Amino acid sequence: MAAVTDDFTKKCEIKQNDTLGKFVVARCNLRAGETLLLEQPIVVLPQMGDRRCSKCFRLTESFCRKCRLLALCEDCEDHDARNCQKLIEMRPSEAQVAVLQGKEHTEVQAALKCLLLREHQETQPLYEEMTQMETQLGARKGTEIWKNYNEHAFVPLETGGVLAKLKSGADEDLVQGLLGILDVNAFEIRAPEPGGSMRGLYRRAALFPHSCMPNLQTAIDDDRRIKVFTNRFIAAGEILYNCYTNILLGSEERRQILKEGKCFDCSCPRCQDPTELGTHMSSFICSQCSCSGGYIIRQPETGIWQCLLNPEHTLKPEFVSNMLERAKEEIFHARDDIYRLELLLAKLTRLLHQNHFLMLDIKQNIASILRQILQNISHRPNKKVYERKIRLCQEILLVLKVIAPGISRLKSIALYELANTQAELARKLFSEQEQSSRDLLAELEQVEIMLRESLRMLLFEPLATPEGQLSRTMLRELKELQDDIKNLQESIEDVVHQ
Numbered sequence: 301m302a303a304v305t306d307d308f309t310k311k312c313e314i315k316q317n318d319t320l321g322k323f324v325v326a327r328c329n330l331r332a333g334e335t336l337l338l339e340q341p342i343v344v345l346p347q348m349g350d351r352r353c354s355k356c357f358r359l360t361e362s363f364c365r366k367c368r369l370l371a372l373c374e375d376c377e378d379h380d381a382r383n384c385q386k387l388i389e390m391r392p393s394e395a396q397v398a399v400l401q402g403k404e405h406t407e408v409q410a411a412l413k414c415l416l417l418r419e420h421q422e423t424q425p426l427y428e429e430m431t432q433m434e435t436q437l438g439a440r441k442g443t444e445i446w447k448n449y450n451e452h453a454f455v456p457l458e459t460g461g462v463l464a465k466l467k468s469g470a471d472e473d474l475v476q477g478l479l480g481i482l483d484v485n486a487f488e489i490r491a492p493e494p495g496g497s498m499r500g501l502y503r504r505a506a507l508f509p510h511s512c513m514p515n516l517q518t519a520i521d522d523d524r525r526i527k528v529f530t531n532r533f534i535a536a537g538e539i540l541y542n543c544y545t546n547i548l549l550g551s552e553e554r555r556q557i558l559k560e561g562k563c564f565d566c567s568c569p570r571c572q573d574p575t576e577l578g579t580h581m582s583s584f585i586c587s588q589c590s591c592s593g594g595y596i597i598r599q600p601e602t603g604i605w606q607c608l609l610n611p612e613h614t615l616k617p618e619f620v621s622n623m624l625e626r627a628k629e630e631i632f633h634a635r636d637d638i639y640r641l642e643l644l645l646a647k648l649t650r651l652l653h654q655n656h657f658l659m660l661d662i663k664q665n666i667a668s669i670l671r672q673i674l675q676n677i678s679h680r681p682n683k684k685v686y687e688r689k690i691r692l693c694q695e696i697l698l699v700l701k702v703i704a705p706g707i708s709r710l711k712s713i714a715l716y717e718l719a720n721t722q723a724e725l726a727r728k729l730f731s732e733q734e735q736s737s738r739d740l741l742a743e744l745e746q747v748e749i750m751l752r753e754s755l756r757m758l759l760f761e762p763l764a765t766p767e768g769q770l771s772r773t774m775l776r777e778l779k780e781l782q783d784d785i786k787n788l789q790e791s792i793e794d795v796v797h798q
């Protein structure tokens with residue numbers, strides 16, 4: 301079931317200390333893009349609050365007609381036979397089934413699936429490995445999430461009579477511990493429906509500690525197998541880091557997500573630098589010295605928001621949080637409206653650094669709307685639309701180059717977008733006779749360099765993923781571009797020789 305490739309034991313060494321708990325270091329020098337691990341999940345579970353079919357993982361409110369305790373959609377006949385049999389043997393009463401199937405008791409499913417691993421000889425080793433993982437039980441006790449799990453997992457499992465009928469029983473700490481293990485260690489994986497997500501728990505992949513500047517990248521394919529690979533050269537002895545959060549968020553946002561979800565404080569180089577490596581992804585503009593480039597950052601020791609040019613220029617923390625909340629709300633409401641987004645961007649330019657994570661969020665939104673506009677040829681978009689998109693891609697890329705210096709999926713896709721738009725604009729200008737064939741050739745040669753760089757980063761993605769598929773498309777487009785360039789070169793030479 302959980303097949304582990306030899307690569308992991310050959311290239312990685314598991315260690316332990318007080319700050320990181322278990323962690324992994326490189327046994328030998330590793331090349332950029334080297335695969336460290338390919339692994340199947342121990343369990344696949346819905347996100348908190350969702351209920352999914354135990355067989356096909358589609359969202360459902362139905363249950364298995366035989367055991368009546370595990371979710372199963374109308375289209376699926378059966379799920380894991382051992383689990384089904386075990387649950388049938390429990391013979392819960394009608395009242396107990398009603399509790400366990402309770403609409404709001406979605407967490408029963410996740411807890412039950414983990415507990416069932418212990419019930420069968422074949423899956424018991426997986427259960428043992430799972431319980432070795434970090435639970436953060438102490439940090440979670442009494443929190444909102446603890447109360448939620450008590451109400452929607454432990455209590456229904458107890459009153460539903462399930463816990464008493466398990467091989468070695470189970471108390472609240474065990475149920476909370478298992479759900480905690482999922483929260484702390486599970487990876488987000490794609491759900492069957494577009495845009496949906498679920499959780500997968502992996503034995504080895506969970507061992508890599510977090511950094512907002514990771515040296516690893518992970519990809520999960522359509523069979524839910526995880527691939528972990530290096531995103532840069534790594535020297536023997538270096539700690540191997542994964543990233544558990546979205547690198548395009550500001551430090552406070554990332555740290556809050558890590559604290560709430562994974563119960564730790566990140567101490568990576570980016571988190572320790574209030575300018576976020578000079579990107580200023582959380583900086584405000586000082587209204588008193590905006591002309592001379594005064595930025596207001598949060599001083600790490602005091603927590604005070606202070607101008608870098610004049611420490612007497614400060615912002616109140618309440619002003620900062622209110623302003624960000626309002627801006628987030630406005631972004632949400634402007635969603636698909638490109639005019640509102642552009643207006644909002646212009647308005648916030650006076651308050652936030654142009655690389656502020658909210659500014660980047662708006663820029664990404666605008667860029668994706670522009671992509672749709674450009675894809676629809678019947679719109680006959682004018683030059684300005686292309687130029688705007690090019691500018692936005694460049695601005696996003698500048699930040700990504702700093703926060704994701706190695707092989708990066710985000711950077712690859714942003715570069716691909718930029719290359720494509722630049723090529724389209726060059727072809728349009730040439731066809732409208734605004735540019736000579738030499739200009740077009742020079743542009744396309746530049747695009748080729750970008751496309752190759754973008755492809756170089758995406759080639760490590762497994763084929764059975766959207767990114768892997770995109771890499772195939774890119775390979776084809778690169779080939780066509782190279783043919784175009786060759787034809788152009790020949791036609792220019794012909795003219796010269798005539």
Ligand SMILES: [Zn+2]
Binds near residue numbers: 358374
């Ligand atoms: Zn199903």
Ligand SMILES: [Zn+2]
Binds near residue numbers: 379
């Ligand atoms: Zn069943």
Ligand SMILES: [Zn+2]
Binds near residue numbers: 512513568569570571
């Ligand atoms: Zn960090």
Ligand SMILES: [Zn+2]
Binds near residue numbers: 586588589595607608
């Ligand atoms: Zn100032």
